[in-house]
Amino acid sequence: MSDRSAPPPPRPRTLKFGIVDVIVIAAVLGLFAFIIYRVNTVLVYNWDFGRIIPNYLFRWDSERERWVTNLLIQGLITTVRISIWGMLLASIIGLIMGVFRVSNVLFLRVLSRGYVELIRNIPPVVFLFVFFFFISSQILGPLELADQARNAPAGVQTVIRFLFGELRVLPNFFAALIALALFEAAYITELVRAGIQSIEKGQWEAARSVGLSPFHVMRYVILPQAIQRITPPLANQFITLIKDSALISLISVQDLTFMGVEISNSTQRLFETWITVAVMYFVISYSLALAFGRLEKRLKAGYR
């Protein structure tokens, strides 16, 4: 039957330009014009992107005679670094906790439910501070990560620096990473639970009836389908994670936002700095959204 495999007809795109579009566009342009007018005439602001911003992206190292990354790019790298680790860790925690949410074992259900409710009802900043000042100083502090890393062989140090950033702020980085991952994972937990529960009863029964163990039923039949179904909201949650990662600047991890604060303080160039920072966040978030859009299409093309 060929009509079963045929893709659904594409939704017609309206490219017609109506009166509403004209009004909306006019309003947006008007707003922009007004802001620029205010900044230029009332604040008498001299825009100066050219001399300041590029220097903070890359600077000329006269000793080594080459271009090196400067604060903004370094901040960007830290943000990307913590985002990637964060997504990885949050996915693992979210997956495990999500499976616990539908477990037959009461204790596991209570544990995961409690975790989700705890996180969902505390503001992210407060959670970060509680985690950083109480938990991580008690748990990560005695481990003396920074000292141990500094005593490691040079090769190991390079690897650590590449993976996690500057050794000096290693404890802060880990505290931030774990707090961020725990925070976002609570939302991923709920996505995973919803995904699992959306799988038809017949799939569970067929999987059980061929003698698969509960773990194998989950691993090979339920989770692959559940994850495919929750890809769009999962992508959303990852983008939220990138944006929420700005909070870690509050515990001195030198991410993009932290660098933004530094530069705007020292140069007094608030507008230029923050617009640049905003653009940089936009670029990483939006690239991720595009990448996920592609992935989703590929998954859809796979079957059905």
Add this chain to the structure above:
Amino acid sequence: MPDSSEKPLMIELRGVNKWFGDFQALRSIDLEVRLGERVVVCGPSGSGKSTMIRCMNRLERHEEGTIIIDGIELTDDMKNVTAVRREVGMVFQQFNLFPHLTVLDNLMLAPLRSRKLPKNEAREIAMHYLERVRIPEQAEKYPGQLSGGQQQRVAIARSLCMKPRIMLFDEPTSALDPEMIKEVLDTMVELAEDGMTMVVVTHEMGFAKTVADSMVFMDEGEIVEAATPADFFSAPKSERTKTFLSQILIH
């Protein structure tokens, strides 16, 4: 059948009761199925046919009575349950193929994970049964790309890959377009000819007449009548059976 009573008991239900909340779905069910025997179960919708055969591989838990499958008693002990499920294949009305896996992977999953066979062996078994249901050329497709009849034959092959001693069918042709029913029934007839022990819930009375060793009629959670097809169709004892047969044989 006088000679079949010598054969070992494969399925044994004694005094089985099952409730859904306050509603009693099965009422003191007694049933024996011997090796190689084909039992066809029929009865009006909601009479407990599905519930009964789903108790046979513990997709449903019975509250009272005894169920022994190929010498293993079904209890809360998961070890027994898993052991039984490896011996019992089940085919569902809605096929329930795994949509994210190709046909071949659907068939290989249980041999790989449950029987822990090496990959090439699992593939061999899978291809063997795909050939038996006569769709080896569909191996690389996804279930969604197949017709209903093909999907149901894949589902039968998937169960056979576990080399079950018993096959359960729950209205395997009810979700199919009429022109596809025959290909699935033919597959089931072949299976019966090979001596598979089968319990089939179906309203396909033509199929029942050809392959059934015994007919079971259920109503309101009870087995009302059990007889050979000859007796069942020509001389039903109970009024309920007569009414049911008159309704089903008309259309």
